[in-house]
Amino acid sequence: MDGAIIVGILIIGFPLLVLIFIYNGHVNRRNAVDYAYASIDVQLKKRWDLIPNLVNTVKGFAKHEKELLESITRSRQQARDTHDDSYERFEGERRIDDELPRLIAVAESYPELKSDKQFLNLQRNLTEVESQIAAARRAYNAAVMNYNNGVDMFPSSVVASMFSFKRRQHFETRADERRNQSVNL
Amino acid sequence: MSLSQFPADAKVLAREMKPALDALEQGRLKSLARISQGWKKITITVLIMIGVSVLILAITTSLATSRGNEMVFLVIPVGLIGIIYCAVIHHKFISGHKAIYCAVYKEKVIGGMTRLIQPDMTYSPDRGISEKAFMEMGLYSTGIDRYHSEDLFAGKIGKTAIMFSEAHAEEKRTSRDSKGRKKTRWVTIFRGLLTIVDFNKNFRSWVTVKPDFAESTFGWFGRKIQGFSANLVRLENPEFEDAFVVHGGDQVEARYILTPDMQDRLLDLRKWFGDDIRIAFHNSRMHLTIPNSDNWFEPNINRSAHDTTQMQMFLRQMSSVFRLVEMLDLNTRIWTKD
Numbered sequence: 001m002d003g004a005i006i007v008g009i010l011i012i013g014f015p016l017l018v019l020i021f022i023y024n025g026h027v028n029r030r031n032a033v034d035y036a037y038a039s040i041d042v043q044l045k046k047r048w049d050l051i052p053n054l055v056n057t058v059k060g061f062a063k064h065e066k067e068l069l070e071s072i073t074r075s076r077q078q079a080r081d082t083h084d085d086s087y088e089r090f091e092g093e094r095r096i097d098d099e100l101p102r103l104i105a106v107a108e109s110y111p112e113l114k115s116d117k118q119f120l121n122l123q124r125n126l127t128e129v130e131s132q133i134a135a136a137r138r139a140y141n142a143a144v145m146n147y148n149n150g151v152d153m154f155p156s157s158v159v160a161s162m163f164s165f166k167r168r169q170h171f172e173t174r175a176d177e178r179r180n181q182s183v184n185l
Numbered sequence: 186m187s188l189s190q191f192p193a194d195a196k197v198l199a200r201e202m203k204p205a206l207d208a209l210e211q212g213r214l215k216s217l218a219r220i221s222q223g224w225k226k227i228t229i230t231v232l233i234m235i236g237v238s239v240l241i242l243a244i245t246t247s248l249a250t251s252r253g254n255e256m257v258f259l260v261i262p263v264g265l266i267g268i269i270y271c272a273v274i275h276h277k278f279i280s281g282h283k284a285i286y287c288a289v290y291k292e293k294v295i296g297g298m299t300r301l302i303q304p305d306m307t308y309s310p311d312r313g314i315s316e317k318a319f320m321e322m323g324l325y326s327t328g329i330d331r332y333h334s335e336d337l338f339a340g341k342i343g344k345t346a347i348m349f350s351e352a353h354a355e356e357k358r359t360s361r362d363s364k365g366r367k368k369t370r371w372v373t374i375f376r377g378l379l380t381i382v383d384f385n386k387n388f389r390s391w392v393t394v395k396p397d398f399a400e401s402t403f404g405w406f407g408r409k410i411q412g413f414s415a416n417l418v419r420l421e422n423p424e425f426e427d428a429f430v431v432h433g434g435d436q437v438e439a440r441y442i443l444t445p446d447m448q449d450r451l452l453d454l455r456k457w458f459g460d461d462i463r464i465a466f467h468n469s470r471m472h473l474t475i476p477n478s479d480n481w482f483e484p485n486i487n488r489s490a491h492d493t494t495q496m497q498m499f500l501r502q503m504s505s506v507f508r509l510v511e512m513l514d515l516n517t518r519i520w521t522k523d
Binding site for chain 1: 386419420421436437438439440441444519520521
């Protein structure tokens with residue numbers, strides 16, 4: 001009789017233990033993704049704070065670049081309005097990724113602006129923030145890869161589908177982030 | 186004048202330093218004469234000791250009495266006096282002169298070459314990086330019981346502050362043999378060059394980069410074992426991952442420091458200095474240990490002070506570390522750190 005109870009406990013208890021173990025693994029990896037996302041978020045907010053100063057500084061010297069300046073201001077506003085990990089948010093940030101280097105390139109074609117102390121300071125801060133964003137994205141992508149492996153691989157994929165652990169999107173890396181950095185001021 | 190501008194050729198430097206080398210060579214010849222004199226004195230002392238001992242033994246053998254047996258013990262004080270005298274002579278005439286010559290050579294030649302190729306660097310032969318700084322690197326977990334460091338280079342290369350020195354850290358290990366006797370031995374934990382360089386970015390956290398023994402020895406299993414470490418940082422570059430194991434206090438900051446470009450540069454550094462280099466990043470500085478069993482920056486008194494082969498060797502030794510700043514592109518300050 002006792003033996004049957006023990007076998008019964010083992011039959012129910014062991015799979016339950018495995019289930020708990022796998023479930024906790026998923027939760028652990030999902031939290032790591034959320035944490036990594038929060039790190040990107042902090043850096044993106046820092047970049048939002050820099051954009052108005054940068055736009056105002058450039059505006060003072062390069063009045064003919066109104067269209068680009070307005071576009072970048074709109075992209076910033078859109079990214080701020082969709083303050084979550086949605087596709088729209090990532091799209092807004094991606095547009096800022098494209099427009100900011102264009103703004104810097106335009107600014108550098110104005111010699112007075114290129115030697116302006118405030119502009120140089122903003123440019124340095126922007127480089128710093130962009131480096132931090134790149135690092136945070138790489139950390140986020142590493143966490144997403146780890147999480148997605150858990151969601152896709154058997155047998156953890158069974159537990160993932162039972163408890164609705166969904167795959168997460170990678171944050172695409174910009175082409176210039178993949179290249180070796182050699183910037184001179 | 187930087188290394189790239191100045192021809193790092195010992196013959197060119199020797200021409201610049203000719204008066205100092207001439208004076209040093211004169212000193213070296215005088216030292217060699219004193220050393221030779223010292224060896225002569227030691228040889229004569231040893232011969233006298235042997236002669237007296239043979240004489241005492243001959244007398245005791247011929248007497249063949251109990252008084253004669255007692256006289257045998259006279260050999261001991263005679264031997265002791267001889268040994269003490271030889272030790273004094275060795276210190277005064279041989280090791281003392283060698284040490285003085287080496288100290289002057291280091292100051293005049295190695296110090297002089299340093300000033301010529303890197304004017305913002307100084308060389309202090311008797312100083313080194315402290316034991317506290319070595320322990321704070323966090324690269325060697327074992328306790329240190331004996332530590333020595335010398336040949337300190339410190340200063341700036343461009344915008345980057347750098348210091349490096351030779352160091353030898355040992356641990357005392359005691360064990361008991363089968364008869365219960367205590368045995369003590371000194372185990373080298375690290376011997377080689379310690380380098381501390383100002384990093385071109387500010388950071389608050391810490392990162393260590395060590396050779397990946399677990400993965401290279403146990404392969405997939407080693408990688409799994411590493412995965413249990415809470416601070417493990419896995420990076421994207423497979424070659425870098427095969428070579429090093431990275432731990433860090435912050436996943437994002439670890440990647441801020443170890444950019445893809447920096448990973449490539451550290452792999453180049455590994456090719457340059459060998460597979461056993463270890464790196465720690467903290468306090469916005471980079472700490473690098475380069476194991477090396479050779480004793481660097483030690484001149485040979487038997488070689489002329491004008492010997493450019495020896496000078497070239499020292500030049501190559503110091504330049505290999507000066508090059509570090511260029512190899513890691515640490516003078517590029519595009520971030521907020523000036």
